[in-house]
Amino acid sequence: xxxxxxxxxAPAGARAVTQPKRADARDRWARRLPLLPALIFAIIVTQVxxxxxxxxxxxxxxxxxxxxxxxxxLANYASVLTDARLRAALVNTIVLTxxxxxxxxxxxxxxxxxxxxxxxxxxxVRTLLITPFLVMPMAAALLWKHAIYxxxxxxxxxxxxxxxxxxxxxPMVAVVATLVWQWTPFMMLILLAGLQSQSEEVLEAxxxxxxxxxxxxxxxxxxxxxxxxxxxxxxxxxxxxxxFDAVFxxxxxxxxxxxxxxxxxxxLTTFRKFEYGEAAAAGxxxxxxxxxxxxxxxxVISSLFRMEEGR
Amino acid sequence: MRKAAxxxxxxxxxxxxxxxxxxxxLTGFKREQDAASNPPAWLFHxxxxxxxxxxxxxxxxxxxxxxxxxxxxxxxxxxxxxxxAYALSMRPVGKWRDALFFFISTKxxxxxxxxxxxxxxxxxxxxxxxxxxxxxxYTAMNLPLAVWMMRSFLLEVPRSVVEAAAVDGAGLGxxxxxxxxxxxxxxxxxxxxxxxxxxxxxxxxxxxLTATRSGTAPIFLVGFIxxxxxxxxxxxAAATLVSLPVLLAGWLAQNKLVRGLSMGAVK
Numbered sequence: 001x002x003x004x005x006x007x008x009x010a011p012a013g014a015r016a017v018t019q020p021k022r023a024d025a026r027d028r029w030a031r032r033l034p035l036l037p038a039l040i041f042a043i044i045v046t047q048v049x050x051x052x053x054x055x056x057x058x059x060x061x062x063x064x065x066x067x068x069x070x071x072x073x074l075a076n077y078a079s080v081l082t083d084a085r086l087r088a089a090l091v092n093t094i095v096l097t098x099x100x101x102x103x104x105x106x107x108x109x110x111x112x113x114x115x116x117x118x119x120x121x122x123x124x125v126r127t128l129l130i131t132p133f134l135v136m137p138m139a140a141a142l143l144w145k146h147a148i149y150x151x152x153x154x155x156x157x158x159x160x161x162x163x164x165x166x167x168x169x170x171p172m173v174a175v176v177a178t179l180v181w182q183w184t185p186f187m188m189l190i191l192l193a194g195l196q197s198q199s200e201e202v203l204e205a206x207x208x209x210x211x212x213x214x215x216x217x218x219x220x221x222x223x224x225x226x227x228x229x230x231x232x233x234x235x236x237x238x239x240x241x242x243x244f245d246a247v248f249x250x251x252x253x254x255x256x257x258x259x260x261x262x263x264x265x266x267x268l269t270t271f272r273k274f275e276y277g278e279a280a281a282a283g284x285x286x287x288x289x290x291x292x293x294x295x296x297x298x299x300v301i302s303s304l305f306r307m308e309e310g311r
Numbered sequence: 312m313r314k315a316a317x318x319x320x321x322x323x324x325x326x327x328x329x330x331x332x333x334x335x336x337l338t339g340f341k342r343e344q345d346a347a348s349n350p351p352a353w354l355f356h357x358x359x360x361x362x363x364x365x366x367x368x369x370x371x372x373x374x375x376x377x378x379x380x381x382x383x384x385x386x387x388x389x390x391x392x393x394x395x396a397y398a399l400s401m402r403p404v405g406k407w408r409d410a411l412f413f414f415i416s417t418k419x420x421x422x423x424x425x426x427x428x429x430x431x432x433x434x435x436x437x438x439x440x441x442x443x444x445x446x447x448x449y450t451a452m453n454l455p456l457a458v459w460m461m462r463s464f465l466l467e468v469p470r471s472v473v474e475a476a477a478v479d480g481a482g483l484g485x486x487x488x489x490x491x492x493x494x495x496x497x498x499x500x501x502x503x504x505x506x507x508x509x510x511x512x513x514x515x516x517x518x519x520l521t522a523t524r525s526g527t528a529p530i531f532l533v534g535f536i537x538x539x540x541x542x543x544x545x546x547x548a549a550a551t552l553v554s555l556p557v558l559l560a561g562w563l564a565q566n567k568l569v570r571g572l573s574m575g576a577v578k
Binding site: 028031032033034035037038039041042045046047048049050052053056111114115117119120121122124125126127128129130131132133134135136137138139140142143144146147148150152153155157158159181184185186189190192193194228231235238241242244245248249262263266267270271276279280283284286287290294297298 | 314317318320321322324325326328329331332334335338346347348349350351391392394395397398399402403404405410412413414415416417418419420421422423424425426427428429430431432447448450451454455458508511512514515518519528529532533535542543546547549550551553554557558561562565568569572573574576577578
C-alpha cells in the first residue's frame with residue numbers, strides 16, 4: 001500500500017508556468033469555464049450571506065419588536081465585545097475544541113500503533129474502531145446523554161454503581177468525551193495511513209543497527225508522522241470548532257454557560273432572544289477570529305504543499 | 312506470546328470503542344422497562360415493538376427527506392466540483408492555487424455566522440421548510456471537500472495517456488469519456504460517499520430551517536428529547552435506524568474513507 005500526503009501541486013504548477021506567454025484570452029476563458037459554476041455557486045451561497053451579516057450587524061433589530069429596525073452603527077459590536085456571555089463562549093469554544101482535538105489525536109495515535117501490526121482479525125478490529133465515527137452525531141449525542149450518562153439508568157452508573165449525575169457534575173468533560181469517542185477513529189485513520197507510509201526497510205535498518213523499539217518510535221516514526229498529526233489536528237479543529245449537536249443535546253450549553261460555545265451562543269441570540277443585530281455582530285466577530293486562525297491554518301496546509309513540491 | 316498479548320489488547324480496545332454502539336443496538340430491541348433498569352439488563356426478551364412504534368410515528372417521510380437532501384446535493388456537488396477540479400488540475404487556470412484556497416477557506420467559515428442571513432433570505436423567498444433549500448446548503452457545505460478530493464484523483468491520471476489520446480485525434484469529450492472517466496470513477500464514487508455521509512448527518516441547518524414538512528432524520532431523533540416517560544429503547548431503535556445507511560456505506564468503503572476525510576491529502 002503506498003500512502004503519502006500528496007496534494008500533488010508540482011505537476012500542475014509546472015504546467016501553469018510553461019503556458020505560452022501569448023496565451024490568448026480565448027484559451028484563458030476556456031480554461032476558466034469549467035471552474036466558474038462551482039466558483040459562482042460558492043461565492044453566492046457562502047460569501048453573500050456574510051456581506052448581509054455585515055449589514056445586519058449595524059442594525060438595532062429585535063424580531064420580537066417589529067418595526068423598530070434602525071441603524072445603530074457599531075453599538076452592537078460594543079455590546080458583543082463587552083458581553084461576558086460571549087467571552088465565556090469563546091473560552092468554552094477553545095477548551096472544547098482543543099480538548100477534543102488533543103485527546104482524540106493521542107488516542108488515535110495509540111490505536112494507529114496497535115493496528116499497524118499484523119494480528120488475527122486486524123481488519124475486523126479496524127472496522128469496530130471506525131464505527132463510532134459513522135454513527136450520526138445527533139444519534140451519538142443522544143445515546144451518550146440518555147443511555148450512558150443518565151444518573152438513574154445510564155450505563156456508567158449501571159456498571160460502577162453510585163448516583164452521579166455525570167452531565168451536571170462534569171458538563172464539559174461529558175461533551176468532550178462524546179466528541180473524543182466520535183473523532184478518535186478519524187485521527188486513527190489519518191495516523192495509520194502515516195504509519196503505513198513509512199519505509200519498512202529504513203525501520204528494519206535502524207533495528208539492525210541496534211535501535212530499540214522506543215528509539216525507533218521517538219526518533220523516526222514521530223518525526224515522520226508530524227505532517228499527519230498536523231493534518232489531523234487541522235481538519236479536526238475545522239470540524240470541532242463548529243460543534244453544535246453535542247452541546248445542543250447533552251447540556252444545552254449549561255449549567256449556566258459552562259458549556260455554551262460560540263455556535264450555540266449565537267444560535268441562542270438568534271432564535272431564542274431574537275436579537276438579530278447582536279447575533280449578526282457576534283457572527284462577524286467570530287468570522288474575523290476564524291480568519292486569523294485560518295490564516296495560520298492555511299500556512300500549515302501550504303507548508304504541506306511545499307513539502308510535496310520539494311520532493 | 313507477545314503477539315497474543317497484542318491481539319488481545321487490540322481486540323479489547325476495539326470492543327470498548329464499539330461498545331456504546333452495540334449497547335444502542337441492543338437497547339433498541341428491549342422493552343422500555345428493560346431499557347431503564349438499573350443495573351443494566353443483559354438478558355431480555357428481544358422485541359420489535361420499538362421499531363414498530365417508530366414507523367407508527369411516521370419516520371418514513373423523515374428518512375425520505377434525508378435521502379433526497381443527501382442524494383440530490385451529492386449529485387449537484389459532483390456536477391459542480393468535477394469540472395472545477397479539472398480546471399484546477401489537468402488544464403489549470405492561471406490562479407489555480409488561489410481558487411483552491413478560496414474553496415477550502417469557505418469550509419472554515421463558521422456556519423453559525425451565515426445562519427441568520429440565510430434564514431432571512433430563505434424566509435423571504437418562502438423556502439423555509441423546503442427540501443431544496445437543504446439541497447443547496449448541503450451542496451455549498453460539501454463543495455470544497457469535493458473539489459479538493461476530485462482534484463487529487465484527477466492528478467493521478469497520467470499525462471502521457473491524455474496526450475496520447477490527443478495525438479490520436481481524440482476530442483476533449485472523447486478523452487473525458489474514454490480515458491479520464493474510467494480512471495477517476497472510483498474517485499468519483501469515494502467523493503460521492505463522503506458528501507452523502509456529511510449531508511445525511513447534518514443537523515445545524517436542518518434544525519433551524521426545516522420543520523414538519525421537510526425535516527430530516529436527525530430532526531426526527533430530536534423529537535424524542537421532549538418525550539415524557541420512558542423513551543430510551545425507542546430512542547435507541549430510532550438512532551440505530553437513522554445511523555444504519557452511513558454505517559453500512561462506511562464499513563463497505565472503509566478503504567476510501569481516509570482519503571475522503573482528509574480531502575484527498577492522504578492516500
